[in-house]
Amino acid sequence: MPTNPSRLAYFPGCAMKDQARPDELGTLQALALLGYEVEEIPRWNCCGTVYSLAQDDLMRHVGPVRNLVRVQGMGEKRVLTLCAMCYGTLTRSARFVQEPERLERINAFMDTEDDFRGGIEVVHLLTLLRDEVGYEKLASQVKRSLNGLKVATYYGCVLLRPREFAVDDPERPEVMERVVEAMGGTPTVFPERMECCGAYLTVGRSDVVADRAGRILRSARGNGADLVVTTCPLCQFNLDERRPAGAPSLPVLYLGQILAWAMGVDEPAVAALVSKEPATGSPVSTGV
Numbered sequence: 611m612p613t614n615p616s617r618l619a620y621f622p623g624c625a626m627k628d629q630a631r632p633d634e635l636g637t638l639q640a641l642a643l644l645g646y647e648v649e650e651i652p653r654w655n656c657c658g659t660v661y662s663l664a665q666d667d668l669m670r671h672v673g674p675v676r677n678l679v680r681v682q683g684m685g686e687k688r689v690l691t692l693c694a695m696c697y698g699t700l701t702r703s704a705r706f707v708q709e710p711e712r713l714e715r716i717n718a719f720m721d722t723e724d725d726f727r728g729g730i731e732v733v734h735l736l737t738l739l740r741d742e743v744g745y746e747k748l749a750s751q752v753k754r755s756l757n758g759l760k761v762a763t764y765y766g767c768v769l770l771r772p773r774e775f776a777v778d779d780p781e782r783p784e785v786m787e788r789v790v791e792a793m794g795g796t797p798t799v800f801p802e803r804m805e806c807c808g809a810y811l812t813v814g815r816s817d818v819v820a821d822r823a824g825r826i827l828r829s830a831r832g833n834g835a836d837l838v839v840t841t842c843p844l845c846q847f848n849l850d851e852r853r854p855a856g857a858p859s860l861p862v863l864y865l866g867q868i869l870a871w872a873m874g875v876d877e878p879a880v881a882a883l884v885s886k887e888p889a890t891g892s893p894v895s896t897g898v
Contacts, residue, residue: 637866755794
């Protein structure tokens with residue numbers, strides 16, 4: 611447990627400052643209502659997004675580690691991220707440079723930065739809600755119930771893979787379902803909830819992504835879902851914007867948006883879903 615549990619250093623990453631801006635705004639409002647003081651780290655840079663799979667590729671870790679140096683400079687021991695891909699990259703890079711020889715080399719690369727000393731914990735929104743807030747406290751802070759709304763919980767790839775960095779059991783995750791239950795919703799477990807959305811194939815092979823998005827959305831609808839929730843802005847974009855013609859028109863929301871509405875923040879799209887009224891416009895669309 612941190613010395614000051616109400617204070618959180620925050621790494622936004624690129625998407626949360628661009629197409630996923632509504633996700634960030636809603637989530638930060640919800641965290642403030644839960645009593646957290648969230649401070650964005652200064653001079654952050656892209657984490658690299660995709661973790662390098664090469665063993666001897668230290669240079670690829672400069673970007674993520676430099677962000678951890680910024681957290682260290684704030685006097686903090688942990689950093690929150692709202693993006694599944696940022697979480698995977700930062701967490702794995704932090705572990706990679708724990709080896710003394712690698713740490714020495716990475717600090718030599720960053721010769722104009724303070725030396726990274728290690729010991730920074732990367733926290734994802736889901737682990738924060740589960741391990742620190744707790745489901746009971748979260749439920750007690752909910753001001754507006756989801757009234758049994760059927761929520762398809764979509765994890766995607768990087769939150770649960772590889773196993774040693776997963777936020778929950780890679781085969782039987784339940785953290786997102788428990789959060790949905792705490793907000794008064796009914797979690798919908800569906801076969802495609804841990805399958806890849808196509809990720810960055812969205813740039814060069816959008817046809818592949820459209821096929822994946824269609825499968826995921828049909829699976830969710832086939833299991834009775836009223837909407838899909840995710841904690842990855844890229845997954846949200848792919849499911850929302852790359853869905854093929856004829857795919858179910860399920861709303862795709864970031865978890866923090868639903869949390870914000872449940873905590874009393876105005877989120878018209880969620881309100882429309884709960885009341886079973888058709889939503890006007892698409893405030894949850896991520897755009898490009």
